[in-house]
Amino acid sequence: MAVCQHFHTTESLSDSLNASALPERNDQKLTCVELFAGCGGLAAGLQLAGFEHSCMVESNPVACETLRRNFRQSRSGSHPLVLEQDVRTIQWGDSGEVALLAGGPPCQPFSFGGLAEGKRDSRDMWPEAVRAVRELRPRAFLFENVRGLLRPSFAEYLDGIVNRLAYAGGQRGHKAPLYNVAVVLVDAADYGVSQRRHRVFIGGVRADCGTLRPFPAPTHSFRRLVWEKWVSGTYWHRHAISSPESHTPTRIEQSILRKLRDTGLEPQEGAWGTCRDAFAGLGEPMHGSNPLRHELRRGARQYPGHAGSPVDSPAKALKAGAHGVPGGENVLVDSDHSVRYFTVREAARLQGLPDSFIPSGSWSEAMRQLGNAVPVQLAEVAGRWIRSCID
Structure with a gap:
């Protein structure tokens, strides 16, 4: 399946993840804050791409237990902070320099299996993703969601998300977008995952930090x-x-x-x-x-x-x-x-x-966490894509 991309531009696992089972990571680390971290599939892939998590935010207690159990300490010695907290209660002002803001906002408002009520759904957390970008002003961001977000009925809402992300963090009255933004539809099977999993990535790079390149071609x-x-x-x-x-x-x-x-x-x-x-x-x-x-x-x-x-x-x-x-x-x-x-x-x-x-919780709780996760191989590809844009 071909990679589908849309651009909005300006001018321009820890030690507990078996090292023998995962490819070697880059030496230079870039700080990452992750929202809606779930059980850590996206985090594991981003670590392989060379990002170092300083903070993971997740409101589900069992998923937080999984994160603490499997991301105890990174190879550089830092300890990711797992915040068991509703992201809406967090003020990001004192978080320091952040290279990458990542996460998978809840997909139910846009999934084929959910109610598909979009912004009318109380689980719609895209406004919180935009707020985090605005307050943190990271060098780049990477968000993942279901392909239902690309339904024609959500086109206006998606355009609004992309536009708000592009201008998030800019000075009041500033007319030029602060971030170059791309919307990419991919199939995980095209990148070595033993699963047909169609997902949307919304990636952005701050205009003064790099150039947004095309998403890697299928392998x-x-x-x-x-x-x-x-x-x-x-x-x-x-x-x-x-x-x-x-x-x-x-x-x-x-x-x-x-x-x-x-x-x-x-x-x-x-x-x-x-x-x-x-x-x-x-x-x-x-x-x-x-x-x-x-x-x-x-x-x-x-x-x-x-x-x-x-x-x-x-x-x-x-x-x-x-x-x-x-x-x-x-x-x-x-x-x-x-x-x-x-x-x-x-x-x-x-x-x-x-x-x-090892996921925590009962069979159904563990399967629910894994069903919500981003495949590690795909997360690594996406992470390397973003990293190549800001290096």
């Missing part, structure tokens, strides 16, 4: 996955499946396969990740509790319009709402057509979190 594709499954066979070899004849291409895969065979050209990008890729080495879920939270949970079933995720495809977007916890999604469909719920560990892997990352 992975469905075409490559089809090639590895049905042309080279490397997908099945990788998983020690000796008889792919027992598996058949889907209708969409058959269409792409015909085109690949017609051209004979091998796609050079990476392959979309699948559930089987993400869960490699985990084994079957266990009965009872275990340290990895890879525990079998019974009772999964599918509903019309809410089917599960086939094991040899990228997962559908993890859900945090009624359909996902505990509805007909967040469900794995195995090659024998049996279904079961994702375990907490599987959901964490689908979000790019290492096995050392």
Whole structure:
């Protein structure tokens, strides 16, 4: 899927995140304040991109417990402050120099699974994001939300958000925008995440601090996955499946396969990740509790319009709402057509979190946190994008 971008411009994991499971980060650190931090998916990716969190704000007590549990101390020795607080009660005046303000304002006002009432929804926190930019005047900001924000019915509201962010922090009566702003629609699967997760990033760079560049191009594709499954066979070899004849291409895969065979050209990008890729080495879920939270949970079933995720495809977007916890999604469909719920560990892997990352709370609370998270790989790409603009 192509990256969709819109620009509004002027002229111009901590030690508790398994270091072996995460790429090496840049040495130079830039201070980050994060709003609506959730369980820390965005934070983990931004840390990989070289940002150092000084503060994480989250109002949900269980999510705050997850943050404290998994972001105890950064490699430079600093300790992120976790504020268990409603962001509306915070005054940002004395926060010091901030390189990046980040966060994912609640998506329910704009999501397909929410009430879609936009600014009429009491959970709409975009005004607080704008206020934080105005008071902190960071060198850059990066906000994430659902693609429902791009609905035509919200076009006027989105334009208002972009305009207020562009002028946030400027002097009264100042006519030129203070920030260059871009709105970018991406699919996480195009960047190495084993999940089809369409998300919107709204990124901004202060005009006196850098130049806003285009969002990085996709690095992975469905075409490559089809090639590895049905042309080279490397997908099945990788998983020690000796008889792919027992598996058949889907209708969409058959269409792409015909085109690949017609051209004979091998796609050079990476392959979309699948559930089987993400869960490699985990084994079957266990009965009872275990340290990895890879525990079998019974009772999964599918509903019309809410089917599960086939094991040899990228997962559908993890859900945090009624359909996902505990509805007909967040469900794995195995090659024998049996279904079961994702375990907490599987959901964490689908979000790019290492096995050392343990969410707090019950199964439903943990799944809700993970369903709201930004995939780590995608957050790192977005973080490196912003960092390249302000370096």
